[in-house]
Amino acid sequence: xxxxTARPTxxxxxxxxxxxxxxxxxxxxxxxxxRLTPLRRRVLELVWNSHRPVGAYAILDELxxxxxxxxxxxxxxxxDFLLEQGLIHRIESLNAFVGCDHPEDxxxxxFLICTNCNAAVEIDDRGIANAVKKSAAEAGFSVSxxxxxxxxxxxACAAKAA
Amino acid sequence: xxxxTARPTxxxxxxxxxxxxxxxxxxxxxxxxxRLTPLRRRVLELVWNSHRPVGAYAILDELxxxxxxxxxxxxxxxxDFLLEQGLIHRIESLNAFVGCDHPEDxxxxxFLICTNCNAAVEIDDRGIANAVKKSAAEAGFSVSxxxxxxxxxxxACAAKAA
DNA sequence: TTCACCACAAATATATTATAACAACATAAT
DNA sequence: ATTATGTTGTTATAATATATTTGTGGTGAA
Numbered sequence: 001x002x003x004x005t006a007r008p009t010x011x012x013x014x015x016x017x018x019x020x021x022x023x024x025x026x027x028x029x030x031x032x033x034x035r036l037t038p039l040r041r042r043v044l045e046l047v048w049n050s051h052r053p054v055g056a057y058a059i060l061d062e063l064x065x066x067x068x069x070x071x072x073x074x075x076x077x078x079x080d081f082l083l084e085q086g087l088i089h090r091i092e093s094l095n096a097f098v099g100c101d102h103p104e105d106x107x108x109x110x111f112l113i114c115t116n117c118n119a120a121v122e123i124d125d126r127g128i129a130n131a132v133k134k135s136a137a138e139a140g141f142s143v144s145x146x147x148x149x150x151x152x153x154x155x156a157c158a159a160k161a162a
Numbered sequence: 163x164x165x166x167t168a169r170p171t172x173x174x175x176x177x178x179x180x181x182x183x184x185x186x187x188x189x190x191x192x193x194x195x196x197r198l199t200p201l202r203r204r205v206l207e208l209v210w211n212s213h214r215p216v217g218a219y220a221i222l223d224e225l226x227x228x229x230x231x232x233x234x235x236x237x238x239x240x241x242d243f244l245l246e247q248g249l250i251h252r253i254e255s256l257n258a259f260v261g262c263d264h265p266e267d268x269x270x271x272x273f274l275i276c277t278n279c280n281a282a283v284e285i286d287d288r289g290i291a292n293a294v295k296k297s298a299a300e301a302g303f304s305v306s307x308x309x310x311x312x313x314x315x316x317x318a319c320a321a322k323a324a
Numbered sequence: 325t326t327c328a329c330c331a332c333a334a335a336t337a338t339a340t341t342a343t344a345a346c347a348a349c350a351t352a353a354t
Numbered sequence: 355a356t357t358a359t360g361t362t363g364t365t366a367t368a369a370t371a372t373a374t375t376t377g378t379g380g381t382g383a384a
Contacts, residue, residue: 035331037332039333055369069333071335073333074333092254114303123297125293132293135289139274145314146312148310151305152304153303219340219341231363233363236363257370
């Protein structure tokens, strides 16, 4: 079986992606002793509505459909929590957020972001991680946060364009 | 001779960094036929005031000391121009800008950003660039824009902390 | 039970970063 | 000189993010 998000734009049972993500989130929080409150759970669900990075204010708009009182801090606090738990990642080059499909293990992730369909695929390439760590080590630099984001055209969009 | 920005926090003749950057900018623009106007030149100079990434509004504040009428678009347009010419880079994880010390050749750059002293060093590691390109190629993904930013502690700050 | 605590969330205001839209001006090419 | 083009000025506003203060509800200790 290929990874669930290998081709997020291909037809797939996305409800399953969401359900799995929520199940994993419950497990992660149970383990860490953190509380996945209904609000936090709801925000995670909204992040997972697609495989595209989604902005905080887009989440806020959706949240407001059910909760009129929601305000920016409502969303940002929930996002901060989800980031801390490793349940989502922040895409710096887009100021947006995307779900993590393997929050259980620590990882240095990289993202392939299609500028055509906006899908973001998280990859976990050992070669990249090692090259980056090696280079930093050679410079005597101790890395605490990795931001590796590649923008371009995904195979599906390249095929369509041809 | 080691690269000029290998240890930007070490004492060095920073006026020389600025002068060199401006000279290179003149050369790059002469070659590309672009116009390095006084305003653009001034903004580049302000970006180069340090080896730390600097925000657009910080530049704007400095710009206003000499030019009362400066407004956000004044700065952003100049920054866009400098980015197009490859004279500066944008640090996505900081929403800030830093000078490029070798604008003459195309490169996939990476940044080591110290969260203590805020210095950003541009490295040009073949190993990282190759690993990234290889991984993207394997995924059939065509990359047009690379964002590789490593935050952590630089050797100088690590030494001081010890 | 009841109180004290504390994490969570609500509510309001504001800070920070970035762009849209249009007018005025300068430059270079013809 | 005239025109096309690129640059800058100006005003307004959009988009993203945080500070701060107050309320609220669940949990455990007494």
